[in-house]
Amino acid sequence: MTVEHLDARTAEALIVDMRPREDLLANARREAAMRGLHSFPIFDVDCHIIETMRLKEIVPYISNEAIRDRYETVPESAALNLPSAYGDKDVAGRIYRDEHVPGTRGVPRVEDLLNDMGTMGINHACIFPTPMLALGEHPEVEVEVALGQAYNRWLVDHYLTENPRLRAMLYLPFNDPKAALREVVELGDKPGVVGFLVTSVRRTPVYHNAFMPVYAALEERGLPIGFHGGVNWTKSSASNQLNRFLTVHALDFPLYNLIHLFNIIINGLPERFPRLKWLFYEAGLAWLAFAAMRLDHEYMMRPSEAPQLKRKPSEYLREMYFGTQPMEYPSKMEHLEMLFDIVNGPSQFLYASDYPHWDFDLPSKIYDLPFLNEAEKRQVLGKNAYTLFNLPYDEISASLSGTTATEVN
Helix, strand or coil, rough: CCHHHHHHHHHHHHHHHHHHHHHHHHHHHHHHHHHHHHHCCCCCEEECCCHHHHHHHHHHHCCCCHHHHHHCCCCCCCCCCCCCCCCCCCCCCCCCCCCCCCCCCCCCHHHHHHHHHHHCCCCCEEEEHHHHHHHHHCHHHHHHHHHHHHHHHCCCCCCCHHCCCCEEEEEECCHHHHHHHHHHHCCCCCCCCEEEEECCCCCCCCCHHHHHHHHHHHHHHHHEEEECCCCCCCCCCCHCCCCCHHHHHHHHHHHHHHHCCCCCCCHHHHHHCCCCEEEEEEECCHHHHHHHHHHHHHHHHCHHCCCCCCCHHHHHHCCCCCEEECCCCCEEEEEEEHHHHHCCHHHHEECCCCCCCCEEEEEHHHHHHCCCCCCHHHHHHHHHHHCCCCCCCHHHHHHHHHHHHHHHC
16 A cells, blocks of 8 residues: 555654654754754753653562552553543644654654754753653552652663663652652662652642651752643643643643742742752743742742741742743743843753653754853753763763764764
8 A cells, every 4th residue: 555545644654654763853953063062061851751652661660569460451552540631732633743653752762762862962861751740640649659669660770771871860759758768768879860850740748847858868869859840631720721732731831830849948948958959840931030029029028927038039949940941932032031030040940852742942942042152051051950960061071072963873
């Protein structure tokens, strides 16, 4: 059967599937070469794998026998029986996504991910799960713990040992503080582990005393804690009033990070754990101006409700770290420049691609900002992250001097 005899959607899928892999990132390769992005280190702090593609490898790591038996029969195409994410994410097929076509839906093999990173000019990447970003809303706490622990150990044994270019913020089963602490103690010193991740879509308050040992353990080990945004269309009293995925995607990703950031600052956690680094992912940047100005405004009128603070909330915020994706482009570039100034962006922003999701950002989105000088562009694209994760930026930079795109790939 020829392509002409297939329906349009099937024909398109077949054509894409027959293309060489590098064609899917042809523009990325061109942009990286034109800007010389292969000549200095770039660290992508938010890169995703679709862990359900490797579900058969993960299930044996589930220590709870009953839960392991449950997931042994789940097909790899299922999202671990997690709460459904509704909405037309493909926009009626205009955004092509296929789990069998790498670079459009997921990257199932380590070598494919490394190849794509090289094409984009990315030297190191911090990898996160995808369906498991909804795991914090699972009604069975023991399931979150079992799946989170299994994913972590599988990731350490496979992805993080296969290539040193891959790093990870491991999953924290945050609905069980004792289980979260065990993960930090048992896995915090494993090769490739640069910190721990809380999936932001959850009801667990970060200021509860039960989490203080977790923060103390992270601070003691010099490991950051991150919060990754997500959507919660049917569970949230605010979001369930929305009738388009566009609006849910725009609101929910920053909304849950806002809640955690507000609680972290106003409950004085940066004062209690002054050496602990706080990171926030996949909420864009625009929400940070609101957070800084709104918290300062309320605090100046009601400081008695935040007795542990010794400075204005915005000053603590300016010491936290934020992944740039999806970086909103304003109608006037000076508005984005003002945002960088409000939250000390050149030293606190971390380049994030969100690859391979449909709205991922290439490094050129940062490199092309006209108000950043060359040193500041390199800070955001890599140096900030290498410094934060205690990796040898200068040594890596020296090794890349004069490197070409062909050598990286």
